[in-house]
Amino acid sequence: xxxxxxxxxxxxxxxxxxxxxxVTLLRRLGVDVExxxxxxxxxxxxxxxxxxxxxxxxxxxxxxxxxxxxxxxxPSGSCAGCARHQHSIVARRSGDAALAAAVESTSPKVYxxxxxxxxxxxxxxxxxxxPHTVTYHPTCHSLRMLGVGDRPRQLLEKVRGLTLxxxxxxxxxxxxxxxxxxxxxxxxxxxxxxxxxxxxETGAEVLVAGDNSxxxxxxxxxxxxxxxxxxxxxxxxxxxxxxxxx
Amino acid sequence: xSGTFVGMPAFPKAAHEALGNAxxxxxxxxxxxxxxxxxxxxxxxxxxxxDWEALRxxxxxxxxxxxxxxxxxxxxxxxxxxxxxxxxxxASDAVEANAIVASIAKRHGADEVVKVKSxxxxxxxxxxxxxxxxxxxxxxxxxxxxxxxxxxxxxxILVPAIHRNxxxxxxxxxxxxxxxxxxxxxxxxxxxxxxxxxxxxxLREKFLRAKVGVSGANFxxxxxxxxxxxxxxxxxxxxxxxxxxxxxxxxxxxxxxxxEGLDPLLRLLPRSSTGERMNPYTSTWNGVTPGDGPQEVHxxxxxxxxxxxxxxxxxxxxxxxxxxxxxxxxxPVYERTGGHAYGSVYPGPIGAILNPxxxxxGNPGPDGAQVDSLPYASSLCGACFEACPxxxxxxxxxxxxxxxxxxxxxxTRKVGVPKVEALAxxxxxxxxxxxxxxxxxxxxxxxxxxxxxxxxxRKWTSARDLPAAPRESFRAWWKRTDGxxx
Numbered sequence: 217x218x219x220x221x222x223x224x225x226x227x228x229x230x231x232x233x234x235x236x237x238x239v240t241l242l243r244r245l246g247v248d249v250e251x252x253x254x255x256x257x258x259x260x261x262x263x264x265x266x267x268x269x270x271x272x273x274x275x276x277x278x279x280x281x282x283x284x285x286x287x288x289x290x291p292s293g294s295c296a297g298c299a300r301h302q303h304s305i306v307a308r309r310s311g312d313a314a315l316a317a318a319v320e321s322t323s324p325k326v327y328x329x330x331x332x333x334x335x336x337x338x339x340x341x342x343x344x345x346x347p348h349t350v351t352y353h354p355t356c357h358s359l360r361m362l363g364v365g366d367r368p369r370q371l372l373e374k375v376r377g378l379t380l381x382x383x384x385x386x387x388x389x390x391x392x393x394x395x396x397x398x399x400x401x402x403x404x405x406x407x408x409x410x411x412x413x414x415x416x417e418t419g420a421e422v423l424v425a426g427d428n429s430x431x432x433x434x435x436x437x438x439x440x441x442x443x444x445x446x447x448x449x450x451x452x453x454x455x456x457x458x459x460x461x462x
Numbered sequence: 463x464s465g466t467f468v469g470m471p472a473f474p475k476a477a478h479e480a481l482g483n484a485x486x487x488x489x490x491x492x493x494x495x496x497x498x499x500x501x502x503x504x505x506x507x508x509x510x511x512x513d514w515e516a517l518r519x520x521x522x523x524x525x526x527x528x529x530x531x532x533x534x535x536x537x538x539x540x541x542x543x544x545x546x547x548x549x550x551x552x553a554s555d556a557v558e559a560n561a562i563v564a565s566i567a568k569r570h571g572a573d574e575v576v577k578v579k580s581x582x583x584x585x586x587x588x589x590x591x592x593x594x595x596x597x598x599x600x601x602x603x604x605x606x607x608x609x610x611x612x613x614x615x616x617x618x619i620l621v622p623a624i625h626r627n628x629x630x631x632x633x634x635x636x637x638x639x640x641x642x643x644x645x646x647x648x649x650x651x652x653x654x655x656x657x658x659x660x661x662x663x664x665l666r667e668k669f670l671r672a673k674v675g676v677s678g679a680n681f682x683x684x685x686x687x688x689x690x691x692x693x694x695x696x697x698x699x700x701x702x703x704x705x706x707x708x709x710x711x712x713x714x715x716x717x718x719x720x721x722e723g724l725d726p727l728l729r730l731l732p733r734s735s736t737g738e739r740m741n742p743y744t745s746t747w748n749g750v751t752p753g754d755g756p757q758e759v760h761x762x763x764x765x766x767x768x769x770x771x772x773x774x775x776x777x778x779x780x781x782x783x784x785x786x787x788x789x790x791x792x793x794p795v796y797e798r799t800g801g802h803a804y805g806s807v808y809p810g811p812i813g814a815i816l817n818p819x820x821x822x823x824g825n826p827g828p829d830g831a832q833v834d835s836l837p838y839a840s841s842l843c844g845a846c847f848e849a850c851p852x853x854x855x856x857x858x859x860x861x862x863x864x865x866x867x868x869x870x871x872x873x874t875r876k877v878g879v880p881k882v883e884a885l886a887x888x889x890x891x892x893x894x895x896x897x898x899x900x901x902x903x904x905x906x907x908x909x910x911x912x913x914x915x916x917x918x919x920r921k922w923t924s925a926r927d928l929p930a931a932p933r934e935s936f937r938a939w940w941k942r943t944d945g946x947x948x
Contacts, residue, residue: 223936225894230929232936239946251940256894264842266864267887273895302861309865360844389794393841398921400839402478405925406798407841436926 220282221249222290222299222326224428225257231428237455238291238329244455245337249289254281259306260298265395268309275306279318288325289332291451293358293426294394296328301361328358329451330367330426340370345458347377351420353411353434355427356389368426368450375453381418385410392433404433412437415445426450466587467615469828470805472835477799486625486800493624494791500737501788501849508733520726522853525782528684528717532772535684535717536763542687546749548759553711559764560591563676563709566760567597570707572674578691578698579603580678581619581785582713582764584807588676599676600642600668602697604661611638617801617809619787620735625800628652635660643667665697675705675756679712680784681727682761685720689761691745692731699745708756714768715781727784730851734786767820776862777819782852783812789846789856795839804839805832811846814839815859823863824870834870837863897937 219242223235242249259274278299282288290296300323307316333339352372358364372380391397391407398404411434415423423438425431428449435447470476480486508514528535540550553559567575575592577583577599589599589610601610605623609616612634616622623631635646635657644667646660677698681690689710691698702708718724732741750759772778790796790810801809808816814836821833837860846856871881922928934942 228936230932232932232934232939235936236939236946251937251945253937253941254897256897257890259894262887262891264861264864265883265887266837266861266866266868267884267891268865268868270887270891273891277895305861356841356843356845360848387845389841389843389845391794391841393843396838396841400474400477400795401921401924402474402481403795403799403839404841406481407794408926432929433926436922436928439927440925 217247217286218284219247219249219287219289220255220285221251222255222258222282222288222295223251224290224292224295226429226432227291230432231449234291234428234449234451237449237451238289241342241451241455242289244457245333245339245342247337250285252281252285256281258295258298258303260295260302261394263298263302263306268306271306272310272312272315275303275319276310276315278303279315279322282322282325283318285325287327287332287336288322289327289329291329291426291449292428293328293355293362293364294429296326296331297357297361299323299326328362328364328426329454330358330364330371331362333371333454334367341374342371342454344375344454344456345377346375346453346456348422349379349381349420350422350424350453351381351383351415351418352386353383353390353415353423353425353430354386355425355430358426359387364426371450371454372424376458378453381420383418384414386414390430390434392430394429397433405437408433408437412441412443416441416443421446422453423447424450424453466590467805467807470832471828472832473799473803473805473839474835476803476805477795477839480799480803483800485627487798489625489627490797490800493621494797497621497737497791501734501791504733504737504739507739517726517730518851518853521730521784521851522782524718524723524727525784525852526779527723528719529715529772529778529781532714532717535719536714538719539682539684539687539717540763542684543749543761544687546687548687548749548761551760551762553762553764553766555766556586556591556764559586559711559762559766560588562760562762563588563711564592564595564597566707566709567592567674568595570673572597572672572707574598574600574668574672575674575676575709576600576602576668576672576701576705577606578675578677578701579606579622579693580676580711581807582678582711583676584616586711586764586766588711600665600672602665602668602701603693604658604695604697607661607665608634611635611642613638615802616807618790619785619808619810619812620790621787625802628654628657631657639664665700669697669700669704672701672705674707674709675701677702677708677710679710679716680731681718681724682712682716683718683721683724686748688721688746688748690724691743692728692741693743693745694736694741696743699743702745702747703755705756707758707760709760709762711762711764713764713766715772715783731784731786734784734788734849734851767822770822771816771819774819777815777859779854780812780815780819780856780859782854783816784852785812786851787812788849788851789854792845792849793840794843794845795841799839804836806836811840811856811860812854815854815856815863818863818866819859823867824873834867837861837867 259271262271608623618624632652
C-alpha cells in the first residue's frame, strides 16, 4: 500500500512537529509513508470564502500531487473534509471532465489520521506513552463533516500514562471557522473565550484536538490568558513514547 | 408600532454591538440551552422507539415533493381552496400582498385587525403597511405582543422576545399596555403566570372586538384545500375563529401536496421547535364553514423572492424550511450575537441563507452589503444541518452563497480597485497551484506567513496570540533529513 502524507499548508508552515509526529507514528506502525513534494494546500480557504475560480488550480495541483497513492493521510479533519466533500464542487465549477474524474478517484482515498489508524490499519493501541492530564476537543469538521465519531477518544484511551478529562460542551464550535476568525473576529473570539473557559475548567494540562487550525485559535486565547494549558495535536501525543514523550 | 429592519449594518458590526450586551448574552445562553436540552431528550426518545433520521427523511421528502412540481400543487391548492369557499389572491411581492390585505380590511370598514403569530406578515412589513392605511394591526402572540409593545424587533423565529427576561417584560407591560388598550394591573409582578394573566386580559378585549383576523399558515394542503396553524397559546385560534373575516398570507413554499404529508411534519415541528411531543393547538380550516367561524375567508399566496430561491440549484432546499428554529437554538454564532444582528425577521443559520436567496446577492447600496455579509455569519460548524428536521444542508448552501457573493462582485468590480481579499486569494491561487513557482521549502513558508500576517494579523492578535514561527518548515525538514532517515 502506497501511503502519502498530506501535511496541510498550516502544518507545513507553522506546525512541522505535527507532520514529523505523523511520520514517526506511521513508521512505528509499519507504514512507509511518503511526502509528495508537489503538495501545497487543499483549497479550503478559497472554497469556504467563495473564491471557487481561485480554488480550481489548487485542486488540480492536489489531485496531481496525490495521484497513484492508495491512501492519503492528513492530520486535519477540516482539510480531509474539504478533499472528500468540496473538491467535487470545485471540479464542477471548472467544467473540466478530466479534473472531475481525477477528483472522483482521489477524494475517497483521503483519510483523517484517526480514521486511517482505526479503520485502515485497525489499531487503537499505537504504543504511545504520555503521562499528562488531557482534555479532548472534537473539531467540527471531523465530527460533523467526516463523522470520525469516537475514534480519536478510542486512540487516546489506549495511551499509557494519559488521563482523559471530560470537556464541558465539547461538541460546540471553538469559533475558528477559517476566514470567519477574521471576517467576524468579535464573534469568533466570543466563541473561543467560552471554549477556553471550558478547557480551563477541566484542570487539564493539555488540550488535544485533531486540527491545528482550531488549536491555533483556542491556544492563542489560552496563552493570551496565561492559562498554562498547552495545546497539542493528537498526532504528537500518539507519536510520543517512553523516553521520548513530548 | 413595531419597527422593521431598515438600515441595518452588516453582520460583523451588528454582532460587535450585540456582543457588548452582557444581559442579552446571559438571556440567550440560558434560553437556547434550555430548548436545546428539551429537543435532544425528544430526539433520543424517538430513537429509542423508532428512528429520528427516518422521520427527517420523510419530512424532507414531503417538502421536496412539493417543490419539485410546485406550480401544479399550487394550482391544485387554488382549486381546492376555491371549492371550499375561500377567495384566493396571488401576490408577487410585499407591496401587492399588503395592498390586498389592506383593501379587504377597508372594504369591511375595519380600523384594526387581530393577528396570529406569523413570520410571513413580518417579512412583508404588513403591520407598517396597514398602519399607513389607518388600520391598527394587533399582535396577539404573547412574545409578539411584548415585541410590539416594546417598539422592538423580533430576534428569534419561534421565541421573538427571547432577548428579554421577565423583569424587562414587566417593565414593558407597565409602561406600554395602557397606550394600546387595557392597561396592566398596577401591582404587576414578574411572575410568569401574573404576566400571562395581564396579557390575557389585555388581548381578550381585542379578540372580542375585532372584525378581521390575519394569519399566516404553517402548511397549506393542496388536495384538501386546508390551511394549518400550529401554536402553543390558543391566541391564534381566537383570531382564526372569532372574527367575521379571515385573511391568511401564505408563502408559496408552504404547500404540502396531500393531507397524509402532514404526518411527519406535524411530528417533526413541535419536537424541533419547542421541544414538545405535540404542540398544544393545531388549527386546521377548509375555507368557509356555514354558521361556524369566519364567513369570509381569503388566502393570499405570496412569492416575494421564493421563485428566485427555487431557481437556485443548491439553495432551493432552503424552501423546505418549516420555521422550527432548531438551527437557531444550536447555533454557536446565534447564541452569542442574538437575532437582531442578522437584520431580518429570519435570523440565525436559516436566515443567513434565506435572506440572500430571497433578496439576491450583490445588490448595490448598504442593504445589499448587509445581505452579502450574512452567508459569512457562520463558522460552518454544521450544528444547524445536524439539527434541521427537514435536512437542509445549511453549511453547503452558505458556502455556495459565498461563491455567489464573490461572483457578483467579480462582475460589478470589473472597473475600479479590487478588494485586498480578492487580490490575496488570486495571489494564493497562483502560488498554491505549483510550489515550483515559489521555489521549494523556506520561501513557501515565508510567503504564506507573510500573507497571513499582512492580511489578518491585527484582527487576529487583538485577543489571540499567534504561534511562533518554526525554525524550518516541514518540507524543508523532509528535504534536509530525507524524511527523517538521515
